[in-house]
Structure formats: C-alpha cells, structure tokens
Amino acid sequence: xxxxxxxxxxxxxxxxxxxxxxxxxxxxxxxxxxxxxxxxxxxxxxxxxxxxxxxxxxxxxxxxxxxxxxxxxxxxxxxxxxxxxxxxxxxxxxxxxxxxxxxxxxxxxxxxxx
Amino acid sequence: xxxxxxxxxxxxxxxxxxxxxxxxxxxxxxxxxxxxxxxxxxxxxxxxxxxxxxxxxxxxxxxxxxxxxxxxxxxxxxxxxxxxxxxxxxxxxxxxxxxxxxxxxxxxxxxx
Numbered sequence: 001x002x003x004x005x006x007x008x009x010x011x012x013x014x015x016x017x018x019x020x021x022x023x024x025x026x027x028x029x030x031x032x033x034x035x036x037x038x039x040x041x042x043x044x045x046x047x048x049x050x051x052x053x054x055x056x057x058x059x060x061x062x063x064x065x066x067x068x069x070x071x072x073x074x075x076x077x078x079x080x081x082x083x084x085x086x087x088x089x090x091x092x093x094x095x096x097x098x099x100x101x102x103x104x105x106x107x108x109x110x111x112x113x114x
Numbered sequence: 115x116x117x118x119x120x121x122x123x124x125x126x127x128x129x130x131x132x133x134x135x136x137x138x139x140x141x142x143x144x145x146x147x148x149x150x151x152x153x154x155x156x157x158x159x160x161x162x163x164x165x166x167x168x169x170x171x172x173x174x175x176x177x178x179x180x181x182x183x184x185x186x187x188x189x190x191x192x193x194x195x196x197x198x199x200x201x202x203x204x205x206x207x208x209x210x211x212x213x214x215x216x217x218x219x220x221x222x223x224x225x226x
Contacts, residue, residue, distance in 0.1 A: 004157075035216075042201065042216035043158070059214070091157050101207075103150075105157025 002026070004106035006092050012112045013082055021077045021109045025094030033093040033103060034067055034077050043091065049075065050097065082113045118202045123221040132189045134220050136202030139183045144206040147178060147185045152199045152219070161200075162187070189222075197224045 005024045013019050025032050030051045035043040045059035049069045060066070064082075069075040079086055089110050093103040119137040126132045138147070146165050150158035162169055164176040164185070175188040189196055201219040 033214075040218070042218045044216075045214040048214070093157065102160040102163075103158075105159065107155070108157055 004092055004094055004104050006090075006106035006109050008109060009107065010110045010112075012114060015084060015113055016081055018078065018080045019082055019111065021079075021090050021092075021111070023075045023077070023092030023094075023106060025073065025075070025092070026104055027073075028096070029094035029104070030072065030097050031095045031101070032069055032075050033095075034075070035091045035093070036061075037089045037091055037108070039088075046077070046090075079111075082111075084113050087111055087113045118204055118217055120200075120202050120217060120220045122218065123223070125223050125225060126192055127225050128193055129191055132192050132196070132222065132224075134187045134189075134200055134202075134222065135184055136187070136204075137184045138202070138204045141182050141204055142206065144208070145182075145204050146207055147176065147182075148203045148205075149174070149176065149187050150201045150203070152201065154198075158201060192222075192224050194224050194226060196222065198222060 004026055007022045011019055032049040034046040036046055037043050047060055047067045048056040064080045067075060067077045077090060089108040091105055091108045093105045095101040095103045117140060146163055148163040149161045151161050152158040162171055162174050162176045164178055166178050166182060169176045177186040199219040199221050201216055
C-alpha cells in the first residue's frame, strides 16, 4: 500500500516569500505530525493533529508557521515570510490513534531559503 | 520526559554484531523504549519497541536490564546497508508528548 507522501520533494525560495508544504498520510491514520530536521540534527517537533481534536501547536517556532489538516487527511504546512534559518528538511509522519503508535514517515521536503 | 543519552557515532564492519546503548536514568514506570532508523535523505523508520527484558524481531533485538535505566539495540551481522542514524526514544505511549522529543541519535557507519 501507499506510504506517506510529501510534496514538493525540494523547494528553493527567496527570503520573504511564503511556501506551502503538503503531506498525504496513510489512509486510516488519524494522527499526523510535522517535524523539522536541520542538517546533522535530530527531529524538532512542530505540530500534531489527532482526528477532530484541536491540534497541538506547541512546537511551532513562530507565528510565521501554521498548518491545516483538511477532512482529517491531507495536511499543509505554511511558512510565511521565509527566513534563511527556515532552511531544513520538513518531515511528515502519520500513525494510528495513540501517540505511542509507530509513526510512518514521508520522504520529507527539503526547503532552501536563499 | 525521560532524557536519553546515546553515543554520537559508532563504526563497525560488515558481518559484525553491533550494539548501541542508550541511557535513560530517569525512565518512568509507564515509559516504553522505542528505536528508529534513518537513512540519508529519508524519514525515520520504526525498528523496535520494548518495556523490559528482551524483544526480538526480524531486524533487531532490544535488551533492557531490570532497572530499565539503559537499553541496548543489537543489530546482528550488519551489512553496509545498515549505515544510518539510530534514535532512541523513551516515553509513556499514553503521554501526549510521547515520541515528540528526538535527540541527535547515533550515526552508525559500517565499513567493508
């Protein structure tokens, strides 16, 4: 079956522009996570969606970052007025209900802000 | 959340058994131990999860001593394709913050 997919795989943008990153979770997974990973570092939690509950936004680094999840499936992470420090790989994962469940990760979107 | 400590990097050779130890001195009663593997340019992949003693699957074994203050991921007869970063995560599966805190992991390099 299909795994988690993310698009685009690579995105180069100019400082100050807005970007949208997309995540398609595995069908049936009600939990969806966004992480950010800088080169050589571990994963930094950004936001967590579980079903119809209010998302856990505690990891969003600034108000330039926002995310939506429409219809309990596809999610979009939006970064407004991008800065060079936003350059990283953005990873999406999904899982069955319960945060202890195994997370299935997508391939990530590599964002480069010039 | 229990803090975890892992070696930054390890080297080994093809065909050897590799053991990566993770320290988690403040592990709580309800905490589980989970390991993920990440290849370059890919997202992490679940390897194994355990609570106590020993867990084994087709990929690895996880050894957890009685005091649970550490755990050891064992990879039997490694190959070049096992070169990756390995992450140890500790937390209560029912805790809302479980698996949301990732360290830098252990970079394992397998040599021919």
